Amino acid sequence: MRDLLKTGKDHDVQVDLIAVLTAVVDGAPSVLAIGGGEVLPSGPFELGHRSLQSGLRAWVERQTGHPLGYIEQLYTFADSDRIGGEGSDRAISISYLGLTRAKEPQASGPSSWTGWYDYFPWEDHRLGAPALLFEVIEPRLRKWAGEAKSETWLRAASVFGFDGHAWNEELALQRYELLFEAGLVAEAHRGKPGSESADVPGRSMFADHRRILATAIARLRTKIKYRPVVFELMPPVFTLLQLQRAVEALSGRPVHKQNFRRLIEQQELVEETGEMAADTGGRPAKLFRFRPAIHMERTVMGTRLPVARS
Amino acid sequence: MRDLLKTGKDHDVQVDLIAVLTAVVDGAPSVLAIGGGEVLPSGPFELGHRSLQSGLRAWVERQTGHPLGYIEQLYTFADSDRIGGEGSDRAISISYLGLTRAKEPQASGPSSWTGWYDYFPWEDHRLGAPALLFEVIEPRLRKWAGEAKSETWLRAASVFGFDGHAWNEELALQRYELLFEAGLVAEAHRGKPGSESADVPGRSMFADHRRILATAIARLRTKIKYRPVVFELMPPVFTLLQLQRAVEALSGRPVHKQNFRRLIEQQELVEETGEMAADTGGRPAKLFRFRPAIHMERTVMGTRLPVARS
DNA sequence: TTGATTTATGCTCAAATAAAGTATAAGCCA
């Protein structure tokens, strides 16, 4: 039966594993990278690896010294799907999203935590829509898209929240891809001559790593609303405001404090430790911990967080 | 820079592509399979393939004669993650979910459409919870799980909706995996001697194909609620009841007719064609078509369908 | 010591959504 499906072993390809490991460092959602913040940890899937996940763990720990906690698969690409070059050798990349608490302020060795919004400055709406969205991105996209009624511009407007459209933080990937299409990011004209001057602000990365990061951000922003994943990023005890700040960091938008607390408490996701946080700067806050019993159930059944839907 | 990431080409592995192609055939959500309904269409990713998706298209069309429409990636497994056998040769499977309108009543050749619920009879709650859930599955899981207060039983109860828990149609994968763990499906004791007699009703499939199908069902049931994917399964014009039946088929639960119509219409997903359907059996219904303009936007921005949340 | 400032927390209110049911219309068929 198996033979019916496989015609031979002469088409084997190289398989790479890539990790987007995220933590919230001093209120900034950050990603662990090497090469000065340009390269995501990665390496080939090898014979010695017991599974994809254990292979990934081995590579990340070797390259960054950071242990991998919670991980989930993101997406699998074939190189020729993305690098563009037809004749590139056959390679496949399997990307993962990892969530952790940042160890050691800045890890030793060549790896470091870099804020998401260094790569995607237009994605941080915690203090309102960033100026560059309207001052830089909108005019350049408009110029690129042509007529104000064109399909292309309508897509850009709905994805970036122009022309009265609401901002939707989950569309991080579509926004990056649109900028790429428009030639407004460095990755779009690598090797080619051209007008880098038109690039929108934001650090670029090696190969398609910034795209993979955008995929991770979009996935996490979606997931945080219905699954209790934030807790993977939190210390064992925390105040509700700290929890709120983590949600805001990831979703990139502000949250109504009272409603946030109401939703969290009514779902019984957390319980009081009985201690108080002393250093909140104002009235001391109760400390909470995640309720492990609920954790199990909610991991399966879902949660709600008050991040606007449209 | 690339060298930093790759240590050599001596670890190449075989990559398989697997498709779960779904259509609604006479009201039954169905999957296209070969081998008499036991095997999902699949084949190795080859040098000649321009991309993963085009490779998949080639295999599915060769094996089934059916064209592939909308597809999205489901999950990537390494064989040793699943088949269990440690020493199995290195192979990776990339699975895809495809949605289409069924061509030709029963396609020629060795492929055929088989209803999802032949494989997962406990997943069809359109006419209420099936009897086998309480008469077969609950007692066997209870026996397997041990004490009524055990972690294991609590998990089973919450996933299957026992002990007053609500049924959640999105948990199709978790349910299958639990039955597998409990040894209640044929796949759990292949090659091993043992009590097949305890197996729960439902067709099994080759290798882990039934698990892949469960993954597809769960994904689709989640996605249908916030993205207009049902339309991929519909003919160009349809009545609202036909649309509702398709949603019910996929989600496996009944929908309140009036509320369904209200939600669909208020979102402007569809428009009247002006024609009426004559053969509805009762009062003739208006015919609708999907609004393509909205399609573009909704594909990005999302939709709502009235399938209960918990 | 006091008042400004900051954070925490309890509570209200109105708008928007969702869930369920009532009522009536318009075809078919025996």
Added chain:
DNA sequence: TGGCTTATACTTTATTTGAGCATAAATCAA
């Protein structure tokens, strides 16, 4: 014609959101 089926308009009620008011409890600077 009456019974059955499906279509479609509307009402009712409960629940969930989004937003804001008010008060409490700390710090800090004058």
